[in-house]
Amino acid sequence: MNFKAPRGTHDILPDEAATWQWLESTARESFRRFGYREIRTPLLEHLELFERGTGETSDVVQKEMYAFEKSDTRYALRPEGTPSVVRAYLQASLDKTQPFQKFFYIGPMFRYERPQAGRQRQFHQLGAEVIGADDALLDAEVILLALQVLEGIGLTGQRLIVNSSGCTTCRPGYRDVLHKTLEPHIDGMCADCDMRFKRNVLRILDCKKEVCRRVVATLPKITEHLCDACRAHFDTVLQALDGAGQTYEADPYLVRGLDYYTRTVFEIHHEGLGARGAICGGGRYDNLVETFGGPSLGCTGFSMGMEGTLAVLAGQSGEAVAPSGPGPDLLMVPVGASAENQCFQWSFSLRDQGHYSDITYGSKSVKAKMRAANRSGSIFVAVVGDDELAAGEIIVKRMETGEETKIDVRSGTNQLAAFLYDARTPPT
Amino acid sequence: MNFKAPRGTHDILPDEAATWQWLESTARESFRRFGYREIRTPLLEHLELFERGTGETSDVVQKEMYAFEKSDTRYALRPEGTPSVVRAYLQASLDKTQPFQKFFYIGPMFRYERPQAGRQRQFHQLGAEVIGADDALLDAEVILLALQVLEGIGLTGQRLIVNSSGCTTCRPGYRDVLHKTLEPHIDGMCADCDMRFKRNVLRILDCKKEVCRRVVATLPKITEHLCDACRAHFDTVLQALDGAGQTYEADPYLVRGLDYYTRTVFEIHHEGLGARGAICGGGRYDNLVETFGGPSLGCTGFSMGMEGTLAVLAGQSGEAVAPSGPGPDLLMVPVGASAENQCFQWSFSLRDQGHYSDITYGSKSVKAKMRAANRSGSIFVAVVGDDELAAGEIIVKRMETGEETKIDVRSGTNQLAAFLYDARTPPT
Numbered sequence: 001m002n003f004k005a006p007r008g009t010h011d012i013l014p015d016e017a018a019t020w021q022w023l024e025s026t027a028r029e030s031f032r033r034f035g036y037r038e039i040r041t042p043l044l045e046h047l048e049l050f051e052r053g054t055g056e057t058s059d060v061v062q063k064e065m066y067a068f069e070k071s072d073t074r075y076a077l078r079p080e081g082t083p084s085v086v087r088a089y090l091q092a093s094l095d096k097t098q099p100f101q102k103f104f105y106i107g108p109m110f111r112y113e114r115p116q117a118g119r120q121r122q123f124h125q126l127g128a129e130v131i132g133a134d135d136a137l138l139d140a141e142v143i144l145l146a147l148q149v150l151e152g153i154g155l156t157g158q159r160l161i162v163n164s165s166g167c168t169t170c171r172p173g174y175r176d177v178l179h180k181t182l183e184p185h186i187d188g189m190c191a192d193c194d195m196r197f198k199r200n201v202l203r204i205l206d207c208k209k210e211v212c213r214r215v216v217a218t219l220p221k222i223t224e225h226l227c228d229a230c231r232a233h234f235d236t237v238l239q240a241l242d243g244a245g246q247t248y249e250a251d252p253y254l255v256r257g258l259d260y261y262t263r264t265v266f267e268i269h270h271e272g273l274g275a276r277g278a279i280c281g282g283g284r285y286d287n288l289v290e291t292f293g294g295p296s297l298g299c300t301g302f303s304m305g306m307e308g309t310l311a312v313l314a315g316q317s318g319e320a321v322a323p324s325g326p327g328p329d330l331l332m333v334p335v336g337a338s339a340e341n342q343c344f345q346w347s348f349s350l351r352d353q354g355h356y357s358d359i360t361y362g363s364k365s366v367k368a369k370m371r372a373a374n375r376s377g378s379i380f381v382a383v384v385g386d387d388e389l390a391a392g393e394i395i396v397k398r399m400e401t402g403e404e405t406k407i408d409v410r411s412g413t414n415q416l417a418a419f420l421y422d423a424r425t426p427p428t
Numbered sequence: 429m430n431f432k433a434p435r436g437t438h439d440i441l442p443d444e445a446a447t448w449q450w451l452e453s454t455a456r457e458s459f460r461r462f463g464y465r466e467i468r469t470p471l472l473e474h475l476e477l478f479e480r481g482t483g484e485t486s487d488v489v490q491k492e493m494y495a496f497e498k499s500d501t502r503y504a505l506r507p508e509g510t511p512s513v514v515r516a517y518l519q520a521s522l523d524k525t526q527p528f529q530k531f532f533y534i535g536p537m538f539r540y541e542r543p544q545a546g547r548q549r550q551f552h553q554l555g556a557e558v559i560g561a562d563d564a565l566l567d568a569e570v571i572l573l574a575l576q577v578l579e580g581i582g583l584t585g586q587r588l589i590v591n592s593s594g595c596t597t598c599r600p601g602y603r604d605v606l607h608k609t610l611e612p613h614i615d616g617m618c619a620d621c622d623m624r625f626k627r628n629v630l631r632i633l634d635c636k637k638e639v640c641r642r643v644v645a646t647l648p649k650i651t652e653h654l655c656d657a658c659r660a661h662f663d664t665v666l667q668a669l670d671g672a673g674q675t676y677e678a679d680p681y682l683v684r685g686l687d688y689y690t691r692t693v694f695e696i697h698h699e700g701l702g703a704r705g706a707i708c709g710g711g712r713y714d715n716l717v718e719t720f721g722g723p724s725l726g727c728t729g730f731s732m733g734m735e736g737t738l739a740v741l742a743g744q745s746g747e748a749v750a751p752s753g754p755g756p757d758l759l760m761v762p763v764g765a766s767a768e769n770q771c772f773q774w775s776f777s778l779r780d781q782g783h784y785s786d787i788t789y790g791s792k793s794v795k796a797k798m799r800a801a802n803r804s805g806s807i808f809v810a811v812v813g814d815d816e817l818a819a820g821e822i823i824v825k826r827m828e829t830g831e832e833t834k835i836d837v838r839s840g841t842n843q844l845a846a847f848l849y850d851a852r853t854p855p856t
Contacts (some may be wrong), residue, residue: 003720005470006503011516014465014531021466033779035756038449042433044472044505044549049431049458068496075434077472087431088439100790100800103442108471112498122470133790137772143774150663237768243773291653292431315825328463341664344565345671348572351461353429358463362528362561372528372744 002172003091004066019310024106026152027126034145036104036128041084043108047074052291053083055259057200064122066110070298071247081303082285083292085129090294099297107308107321120307127282131289133418134298136233139264139284140240146268146280146378147246155270155313155327158279159348160246162266163222163254164200164234167286170227175201177220185215205253211342221252233263260285264300272312279312327377329420330360330396335385343384346413353417374399398423429613436541436549447738448552452534454580455554462573464523464532464556470514471536472549475502479648480719481511483687485628494538505538508686509731510713511720513557518722527725528560530835534734542701545683546737555710555731562726564661565690567712568668571597574696574708574730575674586707588674591650591682593630595714598655605648613643614762633681649680658691674697688713692728700740707740755805756786758824761815763796771812774841781845802827826851836840 005011012020031038053227054060058254066077078084085103087154094101101157107339113119128145143160150158166174182189186197189204189212196203205216226234239338248266256265265283282302289297308314332347334340343359349403350357358376360369366383373381382394396419407416433439440448461468468827482488494505507650512778513531522529534554543549556573558566567788571588576587594602597635606629610617614625617632617640633644654662671675676694684693694713701707711728717725762768771787778785786804788797794811801809810822820838822845825831 003474003480005515006472006474006501009470009472011470011519012466012468013516013520013522014467014529017466020468030779033782033784035784038440038445039442040440040445042437042450043538044434044437044550046431046434052431066498068498070494070496072436087433088441088816091439092441093430094441101442111469122472130789135768135789137768138789140772141776148779240769240772243769244776256508297735340563340565341671344568344668348569348672351458351576354461356463359565361563377647382510406642 004166006121008115008119010120010122011098014358020306021118022300023153023310027106028102028148030145030148031104031128034104034128034141034148036145039085039088039103039105039129040107041078041081041088041105043110043230044075044077045084045087047076049083049087050076050079053086053288054080055261058201058258060111060258061421062401064111064113066112079109079111079133081105081107082107082126082129082258082260082288082301084215085132086292086299087289087293089131090289090292091171095132095289095294095297097186101130102156103129103131105129124302126305127301128304129301131299132297134286136236136264137240138242138298139237139266139300142300142302143237143266144243144244144246146282148303149304149410150309152184152282153313155309155316157270158315159269160241160248160266161251161254162237162264163240163251164230164263165255165261165265165283166222166226166230167262170225170230171202174220174222174225177225178202178204181219182215189215200259202255206257208281213263216253218370219253223250223252230263237264256281256283258292260288262286266302268304270312272315273308276312279308298332326356327379328423329346329355329358329378330380330382330416331376331378332357333373333381333383334359334364335366335383339384339386339389342389346409346416349413350420353413355417355420380420434549436547436550438550441557442758445609449597450733450735451581451738452554453537453803455532455534455577456581458573458576459532462530462556462569462576464530464573467516467531467533467557468535469509469533470505471538472503472505473512473515476503477511477515478507481514481677481688481716482508485631486686488539488601488686492539494540494542507537507539509537509553510535510557510631510688510716510729514559514716514720514727518717518720522716522719523722524561527576529558530555531559533557550733553731554734557727557729559598559727560725562714563665564692566670566726567661567665567694567728568672570710570730571669571694572672572674574710575730577732578696578708578737581737582736583692585700585744586699587697588669588676588694589679589682589697590665590676590692591679592654592658592671592691593683593689593711594650594654594658594717595690597652598658599630601651602648602650605653606630606632609647609706610643617643622802628687629684629706631685633683634685644681647681651678651680682732684711688716688719690714694730696732698740700743701736706738727819754784755807756808757806757852758785758808758844759782759801759804759806760787760822761794761801761809761811762787763794767812767814767817770817774837774844776840777841778845779846781841783848785846808848809845821851 009036031037060079108122109125112121128142190209193207193212232247263284266280268280269278286298293329332343334343347357347359360372378395382396384394388394393408394404488507532744536550537553538550556570618637620633621632621640689711691712695706696708697706712728714726760771762771775785775787808824810824812822818820819835821836824833
């Protein structure tokens with residue numbers, strides 16, 4: 001019998017987990033400074049939430065949903081965070097009590113797609129959602145926030161791409177223009193685009209196939225068909241980015257794969273991700289709260305793929321990007337059962353005093369224990385046998401220099417704790 | 429149309445999330461001092477992993493598995509952490525390269541049981557697993573670690589209950605004794621116990637029904653039937669707890685609901701949880717690595733229910749147990765569009781300098797903005813209109829005292845940032 005993690009999922013072992021912790025704590029610090037607070041929604045939802053929210057014409061819902069049925073209820077493991085956050089907002093009646101909210105989330109998402117390099121069935125996103133305001137400046141804020149997270153971990157070379165996707169006033173007109181302009185070309189385009197032509201023509205702008213991209217490059221631009229309000233909104237976003245010294249590329253053909261976007265859409269690209277697309281994407285979605293039965297409330301946000309971000313960063317630095325956790329302050333190597341018991345108690349007491357203290361476990365030879373101690377990354381190591389117990393003194397060796405210090409432990413670990421404390425405090 | 433979170437799941441909104449963050453960071457600090465490193469396994473696994481690992485006679489597998497089928501593969505959302513951690517350990521061949529590992533995990537678990545007070549279908553556990561050593565001291569270590577986590581969040585009144593459940597040498601003999609002693613009584617016991625009598629007689633010791641408990645109280649004790657090795661192991665655990673000054677109750681009828689335990693088992697109870705059982709449980713499971721196809725390796729660990737722990741703590745303190753996050757260092761209230769743009773840029777710059785700065789968004793009246801500012805918990809508030817922009821000076825009001833300070837912003841936010849920095853640094 002042989003057990004493996006399910007296809008498209010992977011384990012994060014401690015060395016790698018240290019990198020994830022570091023990305024998360026860096027992001028949390030950015031969220032704090034920008035005033036975003038954490039929300040945690042369930043990992044599974046009623047399937048209908050995503051069918052209505054993410055949208056039935058999106059690839060996510062059409063092809064990639066991790067959906068299943070149980071006792072006549074249709075569930076889906078969440079494929080993205082936005083619909084759940086909006087649902088939670090409405091379920092808690094925040095629209096009535098505190099309508100303006102700035103949320104962030106960090107956690108696993110699930111898409112039942114064919115696993116391939118960089119795409120997992122369980123993957124992880126961090127993201128932000130602002131609910132309750134139409135301000136164009138908030139679009140600029142979430143864009144700058146996403147970029148701050150990436151800068152916080154030292155990523156360079158990311159490119160910001162922005163566009164407006166219009167609103168219910170001006171988008172129907174642009175759709176008509178696209179339909180008319182595309183009609184003579186659609187037979188030469190791919191089968192997916194043929195479907196998109198019928199169901200959601202804007203998605204054609206996002207086709208990655210060369211034959212389709214050539215047609216797209218000749219199409220009229222949405223920025224030439226925006227209504228006055230959308231135009232002014234987009235100009236405010238761009239001016240705010242300019243004011244913050246943030247460069248960007250305005251791409252009039254940028255559309256996002258989800259159905260709910262209105263006005264501002266953006267992506268952050270990095271060449272380290274190759275053809276896989278954006279490491280971050282987002283924008284405004286002013287109709288989703290109403291779709292879910294709430295009032296008309298402006299919303300904007302972003303989500304960032306954590307696997308992709310860490311992959312790009314690892315490629316940039318050529319190695320593990322965050323150090324794995326440091327070794328113990330003190331590792332004790334007990335020789336014999338009574339030394340083991342005594343070291344256990346000392347270690348417990350040092351931990352209580354705030355130190356990371358450990359002992360070598362396992363009925364190994366002293367030689368094997370010393371090898372483990374040398375590999376442990378400990379700052380200090382102390383071998384404790386019957387002689388040390390009898391004398392009430394242990395010899396603590398600083399592994400970097402070999403320097404040895406004798407410490408009295410007859411009345412417990414207070415002197416030892418003070419020594420370890422002094423050792424990590426720089427001299428004044 | 430009205431969307432709700434699925435039955436048995438709940439949203440954690442920002443005020444509550446602050447409490448969860450605090451429990452997690454407290455636990456992480458204990459794990460660090462004890463030398464446990466984080467492992468993250470997928471949220472779903474092949475169903476067989478839990479059938480073999482958690483055990484087919486356990487209630488978890490028999491009644492509570494969140495199992496589903498998709499494309500002819502049987503999955504389960506993980507009901508507990510231990511089988512996944514052991515699988516990940518073997519899948520990464522750690523048994524060959526670094527056999528001794530101390531792991532911790534924090535995350536969601538899923539059981540498809542009838543939702544009731546304190547029991548959710550998606551719930552959360554934190555836990556520790558030591559793989560690769562037989563040392564009895566490690567059993568004491570994980571017990572003390574679990575108690576440290578609870579003490580770290582200020583919980584009082586928890587009770588430690590310990591027992592040994594024997595091993596493959598001595599447990600069969602004890603089972604025989606139980607079968608013989610129970611046979612005359614089994615007809616008067618509950619239907620579940622009748623089933624347990626046939627499938628796993630030890631689980632009868634765990635029955636909560638009064639009629640069965642009366643019989644259990646008269647049964648022979650496992651501690652009278654341990655083999656010498658199990659007896660010595662258990663004595664070492666108890667001595668180590670004594671040495672650490674840790675009180676405990678030895679309960680010879682304590683068994684755990686999962687099938688894989690050997691030797692030491694323990695639970696931490698708190699009366700605040702009422703009849704719901706333990707807030708933490710664990711013990712040794714020396715056969716699980718072999719069950720999954722690995723070598724014979726000793727293992728021990730615990731898991732702690734986070735919902736239960738926070739519920740007990742809230743009952744103890746009578747209110748929210750961790751403060752929700754602090755308000756902004758500075759909240760700017762812009763009056764007019766150019767003030768809004770300028771405040772946006774200043775705010776962005778202050779965040780870059782490490783401050784939590786925010787502005788009131790939404791096209792609300794100045795009165796509504798001031799109400800929002802008063803509620804925000806900000807340390808300082810500044811109203812910025814055309815006069816302030818023209819003068820290049822803003823007035824920053826400390827909300828606690830009403831004290832006002834004029835700050836020059838003609839050349840950017842450096843003076844403002846320094847002021848905010850000084851304001852939160854205690855005078856020397």
